[in-house]
Amino acid sequence: MLAKLTGWLLLGIVRLLTGAQARWYGCPPKAEQRIYFANHQSHADLVMIWAALPEELRSITRPIAARDYWANTPVKRWITTEVFNAVYVERAATGAAPVAPPPPVAPPPAAPIAPDERIEPSMEPLLPIETVAHAPAAEGPQEIQGQLDLPAPPPPPPPVAPPPVIEPEAPAAAPEPPAADPLAPLIDALRSGDSIIIFPEGTRGHTGEPQKFKSGLYALATMFPDVVLVPAWIDNVQRVMPKGEIVPVPILCSVTFGAPIRAEDGEERRPFLDRARAAVIALRDV
């Protein structure tokens, strides 16, 4: 009851401030099992896409929330579980990697402001090849990683430089997955028939362009071939509440939902992720 009231109140505030308009291009709002994947610019993305979905879909769609941000105070935890019905994911496993070379197995290194806030865990540690290719970029700050997206620079350096850097990391990462598979909560949610909302960039972007997608989306797409994958573009949210501000400003935002995509038989991971990212970016200009 209280959760419902809070939900309405929150919905009212979000609509007053942003309009929270949903634009369905390419697929109708339909109660089938879906994975919505969207660009990620702000923590408010979660709230935006939740508010933009029609009432009937909102109850069967569960957004993904990072435990270290959304569950660090009782109020936030209550709102995410009771109102948003969110699925918590740990992002400790990968969140630590870009910051400090030795990835701790323990939960997040107590970073309340979390320099790179991730909502969606990456599968990087599970995939040694990707880790190698990723290592040079991961050493730099997040911003640089985003800029390196287009020219695709990783290929040239890896053969020589990374191995020594990566060597200590690989064994550390290897024993981790069995302990806690970051995708496990999402898989549980999908198994029980719910739709989910994920942000495959993993971390919030700083530029207009979304960063490279993490492979979790691919894993879910191959694991659940019957679930419809719907790309979504969330526009303008970063202007409502930029990093570090607490009072939101009224600016109109919209969520554009595009035509569903699916992983073709035998499609490689990277081409699929690039295609998914292109599908999201294409929605910016419709």
Place this chain on the structure above:
Amino acid sequence: MNQFLRSLSPTQQVAALFLIVFGLLFIVSTAVFFLSFKERRNPVHDESWQAELAHFRALLGTTWFMVIVFWIGWALGETVATVLFALIAFFALREFITLSPTRRGDHRSLILAFFVVLPIQFWLVATARFDLFTVFIPVYVFLAIPVASALANDPSHFLERNAKLQWGIMVCVYGMSHVPALLLLTFPGYEGKSAFLVFFLVFVVQTSVLVQHLISRRMQRAPFAPNVSRSFNWTSWGVGIVVASLVGALFSFITPFKFGQALAVSIIACVAGSMGHLVMKALKRDRGIPNWGQKGVGVTGANGLLDRVDALCFAAPIFFHSIRWYFNV
């Protein structure tokens, strides 16, 4: 008929006015509804006919919206009317800011504009502090906004960003706040009827914009400033002003003005409103958008409120201050 209307109390007169307007709108809407069933033989003609009809329906929708807003504002009293206009100003400013690029450093100034300046301005209107309300934004806010921006420590495009924000506040908040302020003007012998004044202003300004629009579509004259507006030309502008001012003068019986005075204030309001509309068109062109809204198409999700009220935002302050100065009220 006229005798009967004069015998009514002011409240009943206003109610009768709304009844007449709603009746007219209802008749026109019904006619348009039945016309939409009509099919032309030639498919090409049919398409253009349907497009024309859709356009007219959109205009009609705007009119309905405006009339209902004013009816609610009048029915629930001056305070509610002021709150209503404050909300319209809020949504208009939201649309304006959405389509003017801001930077990270503008965040505090935007908070100031939305949550401090706007409520204070309308509170000043509601409490009839006319002296402060006319200078609050042009004097105090004019300084406060750039200070907030400067403290954000971001000099890039500083003048441009602040000018945009100042403009947005000036048009959407300052301009809009003058409409409910009309409700509080007290003309001798005109007590309780100031709702007519608001109606008069809105009616005259909308008529001039509408007539100008229809004439420019019919006459296909070369546009005067094609880079800004493809429809604006002096002939249709002149016709719009003349028609709307004459209509305004004919309606002088609902205002405290005499025929000639009503004609003069109508001309002032129409010129201000139609020129303001043109100015907002230039702003839209600069942003590369045809409408503030573009329903269902624009990625911003704006629904074009500013398109509907921009003429009013420019006309209201000029109308208000000119009659206040001339009639010394």
